[in-house]
Amino acid sequence: MLELALKGSKRYYGWIAFLLVLIGIGSTALVDQWINGLTITGMSRDVSWGFYISQFTYLVGLAASGVMIVLPNYFHSYKTNKHMVIFGEFMAIAACIMCLLFIVVDIGQPTRMMNMIFHPTPNSILFWDMIVLNGYLFLNLLVGWTCLQADRQHLPHPQWLKPFIYISIIWAFSIHTVTAFLYQGLPGRHYWLTAILAARFLASAFCSGPAILLLVMMITEKFTSFKMAKNAISTLVKIIAYAMCVNMFFFALEIFTSFYSNIPGHMHPILYLFEHASSGLVTLMWTFIAFAAISITLLVTPRFRNNYKLLPWTLGILIVATWIDKGLGLLIGGFNPTPFETITSYWPTGKELMVSMMVYAIGALVVTVLFKIATEVKAEVGHSQKLDCGCSSEDTCECAPEEAPAEA
Amino acid sequence: MKNSRRTFIKLAGIAAAGLAVAPKKVLASSGGHSPVKVNATASHAKHWAMVIDTTKLHTAEAIDELAKVCHHIHNVPSIEGKKEVKWLWHDTYGHSFPEQENPHLAEEVHERVFPLLCNHCENPPCVRVCPTKATFQRPDGIVAMDYHRCIGCRYCMAGCPYGSRSFNWGDPRLNLDMANLNPEFPTRMRGVVEKCNFCVERLAVGKQPACVEASNGAMFFGDLKDPDSEVRKVLREKFTIRRKPSAGTEPSVYYII
Numbered sequence: 072m073l074e075l076a077l078k079g080s081k082r083y084y085g086w087i088a089f090l091l092v093l094i095g096i097g098s099t100a101l102v103d104q105w106i107n108g109l110t111i112t113g114m115s116r117d118v119s120w121g122f123y124i125s126q127f128t129y130l131v132g133l134a135a136s137g138v139m140i141v142l143p144n145y146f147h148s149y150k151t152n153k154h155m156v157i158f159g160e161f162m163a164i165a166a167c168i169m170c171l172l173f174i175v176v177d178i179g180q181p182t183r184m185m186n187m188i189f190h191p192t193p194n195s196i197l198f199w200d201m202i203v204l205n206g207y208l209f210l211n212l213l214v215g216w217t218c219l220q221a222d223r224q225h226l227p228h229p230q231w232l233k234p235f236i237y238i239s240i241i242w243a244f245s246i247h248t249v250t251a252f253l254y255q256g257l258p259g260r261h262y263w264l265t266a267i268l269a270a271r272f273l274a275s276a277f278c279s280g281p282a283i284l285l286l287v288m289m290i291t292e293k294f295t296s297f298k299m300a301k302n303a304i305s306t307l308v309k310i311i312a313y314a315m316c317v318n319m320f321f322f323a324l325e326i327f328t329s330f331y332s333n334i335p336g337h338m339h340p341i342l343y344l345f346e347h348a349s350s351g352l353v354t355l356m357w358t359f360i361a362f363a364a365i366s367i368t369l370l371v372t373p374r375f376r377n378n379y380k381l382l383p384w385t386l387g388i389l390i391v392a393t394w395i396d397k398g399l400g401l402l403i404g405g406f407n408p409t410p411f412e413t414i415t416s417y418w419p420t421g422k423e424l425m426v427s428m429m430v431y432a433i434g435a436l437v438v439t440v441l442f443k444i445a446t447e448v449k450a451e452v453g454h455s456q457k458l459d460c461g462c463s464s465e466d467t468c469e470c471a472p473e474e475a476p477a478e479a
Numbered sequence: 480m481k482n483s484r485r486t487f488i489k490l491a492g493i494a495a496a497g498l499a500v501a502p503k504k505v506l507a508s509s510g511g512h513s514p515v516k517v518n519a520t521a522s523h524a525k526h527w528a529m530v531i532d533t534t535k536l537h538t539a540e541a542i543d544e545l546a547k548v549c550h551h552i553h554n555v556p557s558i559e560g561k562k563e564v565k566w567l568w569h570d571t572y573g574h575s576f577p578e579q580e581n582p583h584l585a586e587e588v589h590e591r592v593f594p595l596l597c598n599h600c601e602n603p604p605c606v607r608v609c610p611t612k613a614t615f616q617r618p619d620g621i622v623a624m625d626y627h628r629c630i631g632c633r634y635c636m637a638g639c640p641y642g643s644r645s646f647n648w649g650d651p652r653l654n655l656d657m658a659n660l661n662p663e664f665p666t667r668m669r670g671v672v673e674k675c676n677f678c679v680e681r682l683a684v685g686k687q688p689a690c691v692e693a694s695n696g697a698m699f700f701g702d703l704k705d706p707d708s709e710v711r712k713v714l715r716e717k718f719t720i721r722r723k724p725s726a727g728t729e730p731s732v733y734y735i736i
Contacts, residue, residue: 107649107650108647108648108649108650108669108670109631109646109648109649109669109670110562110648110649110669112648114648115560115561115562116561116562116563116564116636116642116645116646117561117642119633119636119637119646120633120637174632177632178630178631178632178670179629179630179631179632179633179646179647179648179669179670179671179672180629180630180631180668180670180671181630183611183628183629183630183631184630186610186611186613186628186630187610187611187630190611190612190628192609192610192611192612194606194607194608195607195608195609195610195634196608197608197610197632197634198610201610253634256608257604257608257637257638257640258604258638258640258723258726258727258728259604259639259640259641259723259726260637260640336578405637406637409642410577410639410640410641410642410723411570411574411575411577411642412573412574412577413574415561
């Protein structure tokens with residue numbers, strides 16, 4: 072099926088070329104890092120993980136979130152989602168690849184990477200994180216590719232694939248739980264040392280991930296003949312709404328535990344992030360609170376939730392909020408105050424951001440290629456195609472053809 | 480076709496014969512039984528521990544003097560700022576014992592500074608989190624680093640509740656006085672974590688750790704599991720505290736206050 076990615080419009084090739092240019096520019100910073108070491112980053116003795124690891128953490132959520140489409144389809148036979156499933160799986164593939172790349176660019180001796188495999192160390196959560204991430208990447212490649220190939224040949228999905236699909240659903244929860252365990256098992260890092268961190272990670276993943284996926288799908292609709300079924304969108308938006316509420320509820324639980332208990336170690340990181348940090352970071356953290364409130368308001372009000380003109384903005388606001396919380400604040404708050412109850416500020420350097428841009432561009436490239444293949448196949452077999460009135464062929468709509476496409 | 484099969488069987492036979500007659504070599508290469516002999520003069524202990532008498536050793540100058548000795552013999556690069564590398568250093572009471580501070584502390588104690596180093600915990604979180612066993616605990620309790628195994632993930636730095644580890648963000652040799660190196664201890668490369676090693680290389684030849692030797696009797700070093708050892712004698716006689724007891728790591732460095 073890969074050949075489908077090779078034929079495209081000028082605009083498609085232009086976009087690919089643009090991404091390649093971004094990758095090229097970012098890789099110059101990576102070469103600099105290879106020559107001079109991680110000294111080019113803003114990290115320090117006290118804040119020893121930075122932007123790379125926080126992006127990895129955020130993207131694990133994106134990888135895990137695909138399950139929010141896959142699970143209703145397979146566990147609840149909620150078939151409205153079924154033509155979206157492949158996009159969730161392909162997004163997870165790109166996210167896993169970005170996660171692995173962020174780890175590779177973060178380590179000081181990338182040439183020794185294989186030591187993780189040569190000297191397997193089950194007491195290290197990083198070992199398990201490697202297992203679950205690679206496993207999830209493999210599962211999604213296998214399931215996504217096989218299903219799409221079967222679709223293309225108008226065949227039912229093979230039976231032997233079922234166990235892998237069910238495993239992948241459970242596995243999705245494991246990747247984010249294990250990533251949370253990376254953080255939450257560390258003594259002396261009060262912001263992370265909380266039993267609810269894994270639950271917070273999952274809640275945040277299940278709102279931010281589908282939000283990113285929906286936005287990307289909206290862009291996909293613009294450039295292809297694929298059209299999401301209205302019911303599928305509204306289900307996904309409801310999932311996002313619930314998950315965001317749960318996410319902020321969990322955050323409130325943290326605030327209560329820290330401040331009612333009055334234990335200094337638990338209060339300090341929160342006070343630092345929302346009060347004492349550099350004004351830029353404090354502003355960002357309050358932006359997170361404001362954006363979270365706005366996105367929840369917009370998502371729980373049916374009138375706003377069902378307004379598809381407003382929806383991209385709602386999703387964008389939600390993504391920014393969750394990114395500040397998990398892709399930035401979580402990490403900085405974990406390292407500050409330091410073990411000496413002092414503050415060492417951290418901010419990514421330009422080069423760090425360039426390397427991150429490279430990884431994100433690689434992810435975008437993978438998404439583009441995979442989504443191109445998926446939409447081409449869907450167009451070939453006539454799944455979820457756009458009708459004249461703007462409906463999807465999966466919707467029951469005035470302009471829907473008499474004979475609706477046969478259920479596969 | 481036949482010919483090549485015959486060749487293959489021949490080769491396989493030779494290889495099998497080789498394995499049969501040379502099991503010793505195979506065993507040796509597996510690393511299980513390296514013929515290393517222990518130095519006859521080496522010091523041994525069931526669990527090494529250190530006691531620091533901060534009534535005697537409490538000025539920045541005195542501690543910096545010890546740090547200089549330590550950093551010189553271990554070729555620790557001197558880097559200014561947030562990316563510094565340090566094995567032994569000094570800090571205030573509040574920073575050293577953040578959970579054990581109070582606003583009405585004896586002024587004299589409050590003004591002291593305290594020598595800080597790796598605690599060589601009995602229950603080290605850094606060893607627990609290291610994904611390659613580059614950080615490991617020796618049978619004698621010392622938490623050691625294999626600089627050639629370390630992939631530079633810095634998980635141990637996140638795991639250590641005492642901030643005892645440093646990372647070589649850049650090439651450490653750029654910040655070393657190359658004319659004044661200690662040829663008996665290796666320098667590190669960039670991208671690996673390093674820290675105090677309780678002077679294992681000196682214990683191996685029967686010497687005390689360099690800081691203990693240079694401390695003029697303000698530091699004690701010995702076997703915690705031996706009731707007759709000097710450290711146990713000091714611990715019996717004086718009141719001591721350890722850093723961050725709540726972390727449950729059981730540090731092997733004790734402070735007489």
